[in-house]
Structures are given as C-alpha cells and as structure tokens.
Amino acid sequence: xxxxxxxxxxxxxxxxxxxxxxxxxxxxxxxxxxxxxxxxxxxxxxxxxxxxxxxxxxxxxxxxxxxxxxxxxxxxxxxxxxxxxxxxxxxxxxxxxxxxxxxxxxxxxxxxxxxxxxxxxxxxxxxxxxxxxxxxxxxxxxxxxxxxxxxxxxxxxxxxxxxxxxxxxxxxxxxxxxxxxxxxxxxxxxxxxxxxxxxxxxxxxxxxxxxxxxxxxxxxxxxxxxxxxxxxxxxxxxxxxxxxxxxxxxxx
Numbered sequence: 443x444x445x446x447x448x449x450x451x452x453x454x455x456x457x458x459x460x461x462x463x464x465x466x467x468x469x470x471x472x473x474x475x476x477x478x479x480x481x482x483x484x485x486x487x488x489x490x491x492x493x494x495x496x497x498x499x500x501x502x503x504x505x506x507x508x509x510x511x512x513x514x515x516x517x518x519x520x521x522x523x524x525x526x527x528x529x530x531x532x533x534x535x536x537x538x539x540x541x542x543x544x545x546x547x548x549x550x551x552x553x554x555x556x557x558x559x560x561x562x563x564x565x566x567x568x569x570x571x572x573x574x575x576x577x578x579x580x581x582x583x584x585x586x587x588x589x590x591x592x593x594x595x596x597x598x599x600x601x602x603x604x605x606x607x608x609x610x611x612x613x614x615x616x617x618x619x620x621x622x623x624x625x626x627x628x629x630x631x632x633x634x635x636x637x638x639x640x641x642x643x644x645x646x647x648x649x650x651x652x653x654x655x656x657x658x659x660x661x662x663x664x665x666x667x668x669x670x671x672x673x674x675x676x677x678x679x680x681x682x683x684x685x686x687x688x689x690x691x692x693x694x
Contacts (some may be wrong), residue, residue, distance in 0.1 A: 443467070443614065446509060446517040446534070450467050450474040450502075453521030453539070453603045455486045460607055461518070464614055464693070470499040472509050477587040484521065484599060484684040506530050519571065520606065523550070528573045536571040537613060539606045544569055545624045545652060547643070550574040550657030554685060557598050558640050559647075560590040560676035564598075566606045568613060569623065576654075579620040580610040595682045633662060636677060637669045660686040667691065 445468045447458055454490040461468050471493050479485050481504075493573040501508050509517075510530050519526060519538040524535055541552035543565035556564035565585045570578040584605045588598055612618060628646055630639045634656065646653035663681040665674065665688050681688035 444469055444514045445516040446470050446512060448472045448519035450479055450489055451484045451520035451521030452486045455489050455649055456603055456607050457518055457520045457610055460611055468498050469512055469514050470501055473500055473502040475502050475504045526571055531573060537568055538571045540567045540576055542600055543567060544580050546652050548626050551654035553599055553602055554658055555643055555655050556682050557595055557680035558676050559643060561680050562590045563587055566602050577623050580623055581613050581618050581620060584609055595679055624652060626652040629654040630656050632656040637673050663688045665690050
C-alpha cells in the first residue's frame with residue numbers, strides 16, 4: 443500500500459516505523475514547520491532525520507498543496523492536531539487518531555481529560571476524517587487500563603500511543619469494519635473550571651451521552667484552591683510532562 447503520513451510527534455514516529463515494518467511504501471511525511479514544532483507537546487524533532495536516513499520525503503513547509511496530489515492510497519494523520527483542509531479531504535482518504543473512545547468523547551486535549559478523570563480506564567480510537575471534527579466513520583476503538591495512583595502522564599500517553607499503533611496495524615491489514623459515528627449531545631465550554639468539566643465528563647461517560655470537551659492551553663494548567671484532594675492529585679499527574687506543567691494560582 444502507498445501511504446502518506448501527517449504529524450510530527452512521538453506517535454507519528456511510531457506509526458512511521460510500523461508502516462515501514464509492515465512492508466508498505468511510505469511516500470512522504472508532512473511534518474511541522476520548525477517554529478510550530480518547538481511549541482508542540484510530545485513533539486519528535488528526530489523524525490526529520492529518521493526520514494532523511496530512509497530516503498523518505500519529509501515536507502515541513504506547512505503548505506497542504508505540497509502533498510494534496512501525491513500518489514497514495516491512504517493518508518495517516520497521527521499525533522497531529524492540525525485541521526485537514528476540506529480540499530485535501532476531497533482528494534485523499536485520511537485516517538486519524540483520537541485520544542478517547544468515539545463516539546462518546548469528542549473534542550480536544552483528550553488524553554489530558556482522560557488522565558484527570560482518573561478512573562483507571564480510558565480509550566483511543568482511529569477513524570476516517572471528514573470536514574466535521576471527530577465525526578467520520580469509526581475504524582476501531584480500544585480501552586486502555588492504567589493505575590490512577592501510579593501511572594505518570596508520560597506513561598499514560600505511551601500506553602495510549604501503543605494501543606493506537608496496534609489498531610493502525612489492523613487497519614493497514616484490512617482487518618476492520620467501519621461503524622457510523624454520531625453527533626455530540628453536550629458541549630463543555632473552553633476554559634471551564636477543570637474540576638467542573640471533568641465532573642460533566644464523568645457523568646456523560648457513565649450515561650453514554652456523547653460529550654464534546656474543550657481544548658486546553660498552558661493557562662488551564664492552573665491548580666485552584668478548593669478542589670477535592672483526589673482530583674487535585676489527578677490534575678497534577680495529567681498536567682505534567684509531556685504537556686505544560688501545572689502551577690498554583692499566583693505563580694504565573
């Protein structure tokens with residue numbers, strides 16, 4: 443299979459290794475421009491040199507037209523939060539990953555929300571991208587179990603990455619049956635108090651109500667007074683390497 447890859451993270455690098463090891467032809471990797479790469483959590487700066495060593499075109503122009511018309515059967519976007527233009531989707535079949543179980547948890551910062559929830563169970567999905575965010579056909583989902591007390595955020599991300607790669611391998615083999623996605627029912631606003639947002643997330647998961655969670659920025663890593671101790675501990679674990687580290691009010 444002739445494959446293109448979009449992304450510039452540790453997960454992207456794992457997917458590149460898988461695609462090559464499975465005997466597929468990797469036509470290009472569409473990475474991030476240098477000025478954006480340094481700001482990307484969980485980035486993999488070594489990916490460019492890895493591609494160059496293997497004679498794989500590494501394109502970091504940021505211009506989607508540079509890859510829109512390349513001869514590939516499928517494009518894999520893994521570990522990348524860029525919105526793929528509709529014009530590109532009209533020309534290419536694109537498979538993406540999501541750090542939560544679709545269709546029930548959509549939106550941004552999924553792994554951070556999952557680790558903050560701290561239930562010991564989360565999940566990942568791969569799905570076909572459309573012009574509606576997190577709304578294409580679901581290729582596969584996989585639950586991920588972890589220890590709320592002992593698992594660091596780095597370990598949690600690694601576990602979720604490995605689960606994603608496992609199901610990407612099955613997709614590339616053709617071992618999948620797409621399932622229809624569905625719209626979200628509840629949307630949490632940007633910069634909602636993290637404890638309140640996580641409480642809504644917990645309720646929706648238990649009731650199997652599809653919820654859209656907000657993206658996060660470094661300011662959302664602020665630890666607030668009055669949160670329950672258990673949530674505070676989960677918050678500290680979730681808002682830590684490889685993402686912006688938590689801080690207390692007044693420490694900005």
